[in-house]
Amino acid sequence: xxxxxxAQTEISVVEKEDVTLDCVYETRDTTYYLFWYKxxxxxELVFLIRRNSFDEQNEISGRYxxxxxxxxxxxxxxxxxxxxxxxxxxxxxxxxxxxxxxxFYFGSGTKLNVKP
Amino acid sequence: DTAVSQTxxxxxxxxxxxxSIKCEQNLGHDTMYWYKQDSKKFLKIMFSxxxxxxxxxxxxxxxxxxxxxxxxxxxxxxxxxxxxxxxxxxxxxxxxxxxxxxxxxxxxxxxxTVL
Numbered sequence: 001x002x003x004x005x006x007a008q009t010e011i012s013v014v015e016k017e018d019v020t021l022d023c024v025y026e027t028r029d030t031t032y033y034l035f036w037y038k039x040x041x042x043x044e045l046v047f048l049i050r051r052n053s054f055d056e057q058n059e060i061s062g063r064y065x066x067x068x069x070x071x072x073x074x075x076x077x078x079x080x081x082x083x084x085x086x087x088x089x090x091x092x093x094x095x096x097x098x099x100x101x102x103x104f105y106f107g108s109g110t111k112l113n114v115k116p
Numbered sequence: 117d118t119a120v121s122q123t124x125x126x127x128x129x130x131x132x133x134x135x136s137i138k139c140e141q142n143l144g145h146d147t148m149y150w151y152k153q154d155s156k157k158f159l160k161i162m163f164s165x166x167x168x169x170x171x172x173x174x175x176x177x178x179x180x181x182x183x184x185x186x187x188x189x190x191x192x193x194x195x196x197x198x199x200x201x202x203x204x205x206x207x208x209x210x211x212x213x214x215x216x217x218x219x220x221x222x223x224x225x226x227x228x229t230v231l
Contacts, residue, residue, distance in 0.1 A: 033218045039157070045206065045222040050215075089157055095218045102147060102171050102210075104220055106159040 003027065004094050006107035013082050014115050021077040021110045023092030031097035034068065034075045039109070040088040051075065082114045119143050122207050122223040129197055130231055136193045137226045139207030147171075147210040148190040149220070150182060152203045159206070165190050202230045
């Protein structure tokens with residue numbers, strides 16, 4: 001079974017629309033970390049956010065916000081008033097603190113196309 | 117100032133050749149990784165070293181051999197290159213403290229094309 005599922009393969013929106021990227025994870029560990037990374041067309045992987053399992057507070061950073069819900073094992077990412085520069089592939093990832101401490105599990109990514 | 121660097125950035129070679137990709141991090145991290153990203157953008161972990169010791173070895177052909185001369189360097193040598201090895205290879209190191217605890221710091225990637 002996949003540890004991290006990003007069911008949306010590709011999303012297209014028009015500039016200024018809000019968009020939510022879904023991420024569902026699976027773990028038996030009580031301590032774990034969740035991440036979002038952005039990969040723009042230039043190819044580098046850019047860190048966006050880290051969340052640990054004990055901190056369910058939602059986070060807002062400018063136009064970006066993250067909703068972490070342990071009850072549904074989800075860590076969704078919302079971009080408000082999207083811009084063309086937001087076009088990228090976005091990856092959700094999970095790291096566990098237990099036996100698989102050193103492993104890092106990526107979702108398959110969601111490609112976001114923001115059209116002008 | 118570059119945290120994780122990789123060389124070369126692009127590598128074009130013929131099938132059957134042997135090639136190496138080098139990775140260096142100046143963050144003082146103990147754990148480093150190699151990932152392979154295929155054309156569909158799947159990011160797959162290949163290897164991980166902690167302080168020069170191999171700790172993760174996923175199902176990777178033994179044509180791939182990582183080498184870590186010290187904890188700041190993790191190189192990847194590939195023998196007898198095949199068409200299917202064409203991909204982008206990312207090196208990463210893992211943060212060990214504070215706000216970057218457990219975060220993966222990625223290098224810029226090496227695009228390998230096997231002809």
